[in-house]
Amino acid sequence: MKIVKRAGSALVMVFAVTTATFFLVRLMPGSPYATELYQLQQQGYSVVQAENQVRVLFGFAVQGPLWLQYLHYLGGLVHGNLGTSIMYPGESVLGLIGKAVPWTVLIVCVSLLICFAIGVGLGTLAAYLRGGWFDQIVTIGSSLLNGIPQYLTAILLFYFLATLGHLFPIGGAYSPAVHPGFNLGFVGSVFYHAMLPILSFVFSGFAGWALLMKSSTVSVLGEDFIFTAKAMAIRERDVVISYVSKNAMLPLFTSLLLSLGFMFGGSVYVEQVFNYPGLGQLFLNSTNSRDFPLMQGCFLLLTTAVITANFVADVLYTRLDPRIRQ
Amino acid sequence: MDPTPILQIERLAVEYHTGRTVVRAVDQIDLTLNRGEILGLVGESGCGKTTLGHALLRMIEKPHRIVGGRIWFDNLGEVLEMNKASLSRYRWEHIAYVFQSAQNALNPLLTVRQQARLVIQAHPGGKYRDPDQRMTELLRMVNLDPRRVLTAYPHELSGGMKQRVGVALALMLDPEVIVLDEPTTALDVVSQATILEILRDVHQRLNTTMMFITHDMAVVAELADRVAVMYAGRIVELGSVDAVFYTARHPYTQALMAAVPSLDGRPGGLRAIQGHPPDLRQLPPGCRFQDRCPLAVEACRVREPLPVPVGDGHEAACLRLDEPPLKEVNQ
Ligand SMILES: Nc1ncnc2c1ncn2[C@@H]1O[C@H](COP(=O)(O)OP(=O)(O)O)[C@@H](O)[C@H]1O
Numbered sequence: 177m178k179i180v181k182r183a184g185s186a187l188v189m190v191f192a193v194t195t196a197t198f199f200l201v202r203l204m205p206g207s208p209y210a211t212e213l214y215q216l217q218q219q220g221y222s223v224v225q226a227e228n229q230v231r232v233l234f235g236f237a238v239q240g241p242l243w244l245q246y247l248h249y250l251g252g253l254v255h256g257n258l259g260t261s262i263m264y265p266g267e268s269v270l271g272l273i274g275k276a277v278p279w280t281v282l283i284v285c286v287s288l289l290i291c292f293a294i295g296v297g298l299g300t301l302a303a304y305l306r307g308g309w310f311d312q313i314v315t316i317g318s319s320l321l322n323g324i325p326q327y328l329t330a331i332l333l334f335y336f337l338a339t340l341g342h343l344f345p346i347g348g349a350y351s352p353a354v355h356p357g358f359n360l361g362f363v364g365s366v367f368y369h370a371m372l373p374i375l376s377f378v379f380s381g382f383a384g385w386a387l388l389m390k391s392s393t394v395s396v397l398g399e400d401f402i403f404t405a406k407a408m409a410i411r412e413r414d415v416v417i418s419y420v421s422k423n424a425m426l427p428l429f430t431s432l433l434l435s436l437g438f439m440f441g442g443s444v445y446v447e448q449v450f451n452y453p454g455l456g457q458l459f460l461n462s463t464n465s466r467d468f469p470l471m472q473g474c475f476l477l478l479t480t481a482v483i484t485a486n487f488v489a490d491v492l493y494t495r496l497d498p499r500i501r502q
Numbered sequence: 503m504d505p506t507p508i509l510q511i512e513r514l515a516v517e518y519h520t521g522r523t524v525v526r527a528v529d530q531i532d533l534t535l536n537r538g539e540i541l542g543l544v545g546e547s548g549c550g551k552t553t554l555g556h557a558l559l560r561m562i563e564k565p566h567r568i569v570g571g572r573i574w575f576d577n578l579g580e581v582l583e584m585n586k587a588s589l590s591r592y593r594w595e596h597i598a599y600v601f602q603s604a605q606n607a608l609n610p611l612l613t614v615r616q617q618a619r620l621v622i623q624a625h626p627g628g629k630y631r632d633p634d635q636r637m638t639e640l641l642r643m644v645n646l647d648p649r650r651v652l653t654a655y656p657h658e659l660s661g662g663m664k665q666r667v668g669v670a671l672a673l674m675l676d677p678e679v680i681v682l683d684e685p686t687t688a689l690d691v692v693s694q695a696t697i698l699e700i701l702r703d704v705h706q707r708l709n710t711t712m713m714f715i716t717h718d719m720a721v722v723a724e725l726a727d728r729v730a731v732m733y734a735g736r737i738v739e740l741g742s743v744d745a746v747f748y749t750a751r752h753p754y755t756q757a758l759m760a761a762v763p764s765l766d767g768r769p770g771g772l773r774a775i776q777g778h779p780p781d782l783r784q785l786p787p788g789c790r791f792q793d794r795c796p797l798a799v800e801a802c803r804v805r806e807p808l809p810v811p812v813g814d815g816h817e818a819a820c821l822r823l824d825e826p827p828l829k830e831v832n833q
């Protein structure tokens with residue numbers, strides 16, 4: 177019941193954001209429709225021809241009142257039609273996004289998992305060894321790393337390892353020499369190309385998890401029930417797993433899903449630096465060239481992703497924490 | 503029936519090390535628990551009762567330390583010299599603990615059944631192999647419905663129910679000794695009465711030796727066979743409930759008695775005593791009670807009183823034992 181309610185509110189949110197972007201984008205000065213119309217007329221098209229051309233290009237009515245355009249847009253959405261790109265004439269927005277998404281999902285998810293694993297490991301160890309040299313290194317190191325923005329790490333890695341060192345490729349998702357498909361050459365090339373983007377995420381990302389996990393674990397270690405477990409002589413392995421980690425990781429799971437949104441945001445910079453053909457780069461290009469349909473499509477996908485992550489985090493949390501589960 | 507000792511403590515001392523300060527929360531304590539008895543351990547908050555209880559299970563964790571003395575457990579020998587394996591068996595198979603904070607003593611992410619399973623798994627040499635069956639039996643003993651409680655998470659239970667689950671968990675491996683650390687303090691009056699009744703019932707059925715820590719004299723009067731009165735890390739008076747309640751010899755015990763509104767069940771308190779216990783970080787030379795004692799003389803500021811027998815199994819640590827009881831002094 178609660179899940180249905182939450183799902184409902186998530187849908188409403190997606191709808192609200194879609195609507196807001198639609199209107200906001202059109203309130204921005206320099207509408208691409210007007211620009212396009214003007215350019216076509218400059219090229220000698222008649223007004224009617226130009227309008228027809230624009231209609232074809234954009235996939236829905238351009239003229240007419242805003243609410244009609246909005247209805248057309250919604251109608252398109254329902255049928256999975258996000259319009260046609262301006263920047264890449266003839267390409268559907270959905271198709272472009274579909275080609276870009278897997279790359280972004282690849283680097284974002286792999287980085288997140290690596291960050292999470294390293295962070296949880298370091299944070300747990302630091303918490304158990306709190307006060308010692310290991311803890312100090314992890315805590316101070318993490319605080320420093322945590323302050324370094326992603327694009328800086330990306331630029332440094334790119335400059336030293338790709339440009340100067342020639343150790344890594346300077347762009348693309350895989351080498352043009354390999355055949356896309358499930359073969360060793362392709363998979364290897366994909367990972368080779370994804371390596372630096374992933375490293376940039378990991379460098380600036382694991383530290384935050386380490387700090388979070390450390391503070392969470394330290395506070396759990398001070399709980400009375402840990403003391404009880406020791407008095408009961410519960411096996412050390414069970415104490416670590418069922419008592420300490422179970423309680424310490426609970427708050428991290430929510431953050432894990434929420435941080436997905438931030439990662440997609442960070443992906444814009446990282447993909448730009450490494451010229452990586454993911455969603456971030458697509459989004460940036462669409463913004464720079466005022467490719468509204470594409471921009472809107474990217475926006476829609478990003479917001480839906482964030483809202484979905486939120487929703488899943490919510491549901492997951494109620495599954496994991498018996499105190500919230502009813 | 504002659505008392506047979508099951509647990510003997512000699513000159514036990516425990517120190518808390520925090521930064522550069524050292525607090526000796528338990529000092530020079532001699533105490534014997536007899537098989538099957540209920541010993542009440544009373545004293546103001548901060549006098550070291552919990553520390554003593556923890557020390558009995560050797561639950562003093564670094565950087566804190568048991569700095570001296572010995573703990574001898576019947577058939578097992580020196581507790582302070584046990585290796586890791588023996589210590590793991592000693593804890594909970596021979597001596598269990600009911601914690602003061604029933605609210606937080608249970609893992610919030612485990613059901614009562616999961617908790618019970620981990621206890622049994624941790625003690626493969628223990629008497630019981632089937633955690634569900636054992637826990638069901640014990641939950642009935644503490645007046646809880648096993649069908650409802652076994653699969654419950656701690657947050658689904660009331661404070662009083664949690665405390666009863668705590669008692670059931672402590673009984674899990676049928677230990678010879680249970681330390682109960684203020685098991686009623688955090689509870690409402692009705693739950694307090696329920697717990698006391700259950701403890702009396704458990705004691706009657708199983709004859710488990712209990713050390714009952716409390717600052718509530720009325721509870722001690724109701725439940726215990728003997729009382730040890732603690733003050734600032736020391737035991738200042740020890741004896742049967744009757745002896746200590748009707749012929750208290752230490753001025754501190756006398757003051758405690760005077761502060762109890764009535765001995766027949768109504769909640770009592772220690773609030774009525776003037777002043778504060780001394781700072782354990784910097785104790786004055788001589789008797790620790792000197793600043794609050796109506797009988798203190800010059801000698802009390804110099805010499806430390808040692809426990810001396812004042813009756814049958816009754817002892818007190820005071821230099822002014824020849825003085826008439828405080829009650830008459832006050833009148
Ligand atoms: N973990 C600890 N670290 C430092 N000092 C402590 C700790 N636990 C207790 N103490 C100190 O030891 C003394 C005795 O505490 P405690 O045994 O809890 O007393 P009680 O149970 O009688 O209230 C107090 O002065 C307290 O400040």
Ligand SMILES: [Mg+2]
Pocket residue numbers: 548551552553602683684
């Ligand atoms: Mg206490």
